[in-house]
Amino acid sequence: EIVMTQSPGPLSVSPGERATLSCRASQSISSNLAWYQQKPGQAPRLLIYGATIRATGIPDRFSGTGSETEFTLTISSLQSEDIAVYYCQQYHNWRITFGQGTRLEIQ
Amino acid sequence: QVLLQASGPGLVKPSQTLSLTCAVSGGSISSGNYYWNWIRQPAGKGLEWIGRVYTNGNTGNTLYNPSLKSRVSISVDSSKNDLSLRLTSVTATDTGVYYCARGPASVAAAGRGFWFDPWGQATLVTVSS
Numbered sequence: 001e002i003v004m005t006q007s008p009g010p011l012s013v014s015p016g017e018r019a020t021l022s023c024r025a026s027q028s029i030s031s032n033l034a035w036y037q038q039k040p041g042q043a044p045r046l047l048i049y050g051a052t053i054r055a056t057g058i059p060d061r062f063s064g065t066g067s068e069t070e071f072t073l074t075i076s077s078l079q080s081e082d083i084a085v086y087y088c089q090q091y092h093n094w095r096i097t098f099g100q101g102t103r104l105e106i107q
Numbered sequence: 108q109v110l111l112q113a114s115g116p117g118l119v120k121p122s123q124t125l126s127l128t129c130a131v132s133g134g135s136i137s138s139g140n141y142y143w144n145w146i147r148q149p150a151g152k153g154l155e156w157i158g159r160v161y162t163n164g165n166t167g168n169t170l171y172n173p174s175l176k177s178r179v180s181i182s183v184d185s186s187k188n189d190l191s192l193r194l195t196s197v198t199a200t201d202t203g204v205y206y207c208a209r210g211p212a213s214v215a216a217a218g219r220g221f222w223f224d225p226w227g228q229a230t231l232v233t234v235s236s
Contacts, residue, residue, distance in 0.1 A: 032219060032220075034222035034223075036223075043206055043208075043225075043226035043227065043228060043229055044154070044206075044223070044226055045226070046222055046223065046224040046225075049222040049224075055224060087153065087154060089154075089222065089223075090220075091214065091215075091219055091220030091221050091222060092219060092220070093218065093219070093220060094170060094215070094218050094219060094220050095156075095172065095173065095220070096156040096220040096221075097156070098153055098154040098155070098156070099153070100153045101153050101154075
């Protein structure tokens with residue numbers, strides 16, 4: 001099983017500032033990584049797939065970088081509606097696994 | 108626009124079988140273009156992929172998370188355009204929110220998985236006597 005580890009723990013960022021979330025894979029997963037946003041009481045929403053490709057309708061303040069084992073999700077200018085838990089997910093292997101999530105808070 | 112809606116009994120007794128259904132609208136579950144999945148989230152915890160089903164109307168296949176394989180079954184009813192989940196011998200650790208979600212079949216080559224989009228509205232399951 002490929003283990004996905006996200007950091008930091010809760011992340012506090014001021015409105016308008018940049019938020020940087022990290023995800024590490026226990027082995028190389030090439031670019032087979034997706035990011036999701038989950039707001040309270042809602043299902044996760046796909047933000048990024050292929051490590052860098054924004055899903056349809058996702059604002060361009062969201063961007064993904066990385067490959068192999070190290071990945072980053074960046075929100076360039078934090079908006080209040082971005083407060084959520086963010087999950088990374090690998091699909092390099094058919095046994096799909098998720099990171100434990102990073103909670104993003106307003107500072 | 109495809110929509111998914113999970114449903115089922117909110118309360119299941121320990122050792123019994125959990126049965127959930129996910130209704131798909133806005134697209135055919137048998138198009139052959141997608142895998143249909145169940146994913147769960149224990150209260151206050153992260154996400155766990157349960158398994159997937161594929162059908163193109165003629166052939167189909169399933170694949171399950173090894174951690175649940177001995178207890179789980181996923182199937183499709185093409186006439187109703189829905190998919191179902193059965194989880195046997197449930198315990199309190201099976202309590203949580205259950206989602207159905209779609210994944211693109213074109214990505215799942217050579218042993219790969221896929222991303223999930225969209226996700227359905229969840230259903231909460233509590234295992235308790």
